[in-house]
Amino acid sequence: MFDISKLDDLKKKKENWDMKTRSFMEKHPERMKDFKTPSGTPVKRVYTPVDIEDLEYDKSIGFPGEYPYTRGIYPTMYRGRLWTMRQYAGFGSAEETNRRYKYLLEQGQTGLSVAFDLPTQIGYDSDAPLSVGEVGKVGVAIDSLRDMEVLFGDIPLDKVSTSMTINSTAMILLAMYIAVAEKQGIDRKVLRGTIQNDILKEYIARGTYIYPPKASMRLTTDILEYTATNLPMWKPISISGYHMREAGATAAQELAFTIADGIEYVKHAVSRKLDVNILGKQISFFFAAHNDVFEEIAKFRAARRLWAKIMKNEFNASNPDAWKLRFHTQTGGSTLTAQQPNNNIIRVAYQALAAVLGGTQSLHTNSRDEALSLPTEESVMIALRTQQILAYETGVANTADPLAGSYYVESLTDEMEKQAKKYIDKVKEMGGMLNAIEEGYVQREIHESAYKYQKEWESGKRVIVGVNKYTMGEEKQKLGIMRVDPDVERKQIEKLKKLKKERDNGSIKKDLDEIKRAAETDENLMPFVLKAVHDYATVGEISNALREVFGEYREVIEL
Amino acid sequence: MDLRSNVDTLIDRFKDGDKMALAKAMTLVENGASELVDRIKSEKNMKSESEPWIIGITGAPGVGKSTLIDKLIDPFSTDNKRVFVFAVDPTSKLSGGAILGDRVRMQRYATNDNVFIRSVATRGSNGGVSYHLIDMIDLALAFGYDIVIVETVGAGQIDLDIFDISDTTVLVLMPEQGDGIQTYKAGMTEMADIFVINKADKRGADKMVEQLRVMMSTRAVRKWQSPILKVISTENVGIDILVKELKRHRRYLLSSKKIKDRERLRKLMKVKGNMLAKFEASLSKTLEGLSNEELDSLNRHEMYIRILKNFLDGKEGEDECQ
């Protein structure tokens, strides 16, 4: 990228500087012997053009909105439109969550994000034995279309974009969303939003799987196929590194395994004859933003470049729109501390900065109290304000990819890409992500990183303010705590009982039989699920029908 | 009251069919109280209607042994058999600790009265199983379990204990497994009674069958020709055939009286395991007790004498467990 003769000159000057610095350090030693990013990349004292001499501007960096999209997927980036501020929320009953949504929309939030409770995520109704104690706890409880109607009551679905964190039961919840829209008289073609629908990372890190991997991949692909023609504005999959990161992956592993998951999905879809050019536009990604600002930024930039190359060169997508990696970011839940919870506001702010400098399309900022419980309304507000300050006061949104050309950031971007490539190649060698998961390889790699991280902060090698340095004795949980109404479970079960009396149970039985029949064939299951949902079949009923056909998965333990 | 310190009550409750007593007896025996097995066997009326059946399931990590066992339990327990599973995992040489996670895949049986699962760490033993495993198996049989399944990691270097313990040994393989069957000790493939190629939907399954056939053709013709079965245990494919073959092998053992050979082997293994456990414990204690002067002054022969003397004097180090 630079003039060779000038580089040679620079190298000599750098040697000279190194020598002077060494003698300087004899009197003024550095704070640590080694400086490293959390992914283990050594960080040099200083970076110069020499560190990025191999980079070619147009090939490796390029312009915003152009291949390989290192600098972002839009030519104007946030000068055109700011990122979507999207706070994940949902708890207790559909009524309560509906109220929180309206509040957030009034506060200037621009997208909705639904958190479901665990029974809904794992395909159990609120009255199932395994649901005891879980109903409405980590998200809203949805048993049937009736709950969904309440959840989105008075919210015009053609005006908002809705992100639903749902995976194993994604098909059912998407069907319910479509059904609600139809009842509002809205054409499904204009519906905007995302379902997570990323089952692979459930086996790796998040744990809300139901069926064995192959059956799950079929459901995922059915959804991709259905939305491609029926919901053109919808993002039917959000390939997520976030949860792997939460489980302890390094930034490099997060990047690598997410992209490797992406490859697996595209492979499956292509084998079902889906058009890679449409598929590429449907896919979105979801990453975490942690504390090491530059490594995070490098991760995002490398992710775009890697994915663009893969879509273009490996899957031969011809439409540039299919090369673009669009992503949502959430600040790192596992970086929040129970000790001195207000410190979390600061952490979240830096992480949000990294996400924005990395070119995210949407962002969730965590609330300071999430290490302790569900966030209170006040904490959610601070988190949202953090984004608004970033957007309107700091000026970081005024130019595209402001850190491009930084010798350090470019060199680190390159390094992240290289590290990720190594893992991706290893997964390929194992026959792809499904095999790597079944053999426990990915889980083991992540656990090892988690354990290493744990030992590092326990030994003080890694500083966590308020936890192993600058501690203040007993200081936990001074904030108010948000609790879910303990009555939610009872009320939800009552509603369910009532529903089962009122609906036409004869057609439910037929619907479920049809689902089972279709599950045995290659037919796309989506229309059958839509029909059942319309008739008010429950999440548990539909999931159980599929359990009968597909069986259930048990995890691989690799420690 | 801790049952483990009151052996009489423990035995009474064991005889009454109390599973907690069985579990605690297992612990005592695992820690060296082999006499307890003898006592229980002599006191409990051992009128077993059927001959016990010990099935070994072995194979490298990741081939899907636990899932296979999970699927095997069903047909056996619907036969109204009581099944005991020992899930053996290696002890960390460094710390002496272990993570025993095999039962994760069988946890649906945790509430099934006819199934008992016990995780066992290999502890001091150098082999693939713990020294006291056969004692523990005896306890399970004495308690009334009909079928005992032992799961061990049988990767390349591990020795062949499992073949001496089991009546029927299943070697589980999977396609695309490194260098394939070459990584196994020759003896392993030599001794397996049944080969299972699990995850048979993966590429290379047929090639593996072929490799095994070639290998088998070089071994001496014998009455029992070890079948090679393709299985996808996660999808319950091939399990029925495996069960049939297991039963066929058992009939073969019973009719050919081979079962007696297996029993003899097991008894020998048990004595060997018990002795090694005691000897190793005593040896360690003697070695630890040597002063530096003694280390320098005693010659090799004197050292041996000291070790053996201590062993015979009963300084076993393996004091009964509190």
Added chain:
Amino acid sequence: MKRKLRVLIAKPGLDGHDRGAKVVAHALKDAGIEVIYTGLRQTPLQIVNTAIQEDVDVIGLSILSGAHMRLFPEIMKLLKEKKTAGILVFAGGVIPEDDIPKLNEIGIQHVFTPGTPTDEVVSFLKNKFPDRV
């Protein structure tokens, strides 16, 4: 030879966050303990039966879903009913401070909150079983 300490690390509830459970299991293994791990989504009855079959000295419960106030009492009740005298129970995960006294009352000896070093869990067990770890 001392009898090895056996600890059951169990995950009641439906949440899939097993990072903490696995890290603790690993640390206990490194401290020379035999750890039996149940995997996710265990019912109280599964946990108690497993503890009995494995004859463990300790049960460590890890939960992050918020269902602890329903599930832990059920586990403690079952342990009592089945007369498993002497099994020590501790817990960890996202458990609000206010709940801890109530959990202690029903017999859960200690609740480790987020950010606890694994050393602390190991020394807790060393203290309780001085000649076993």
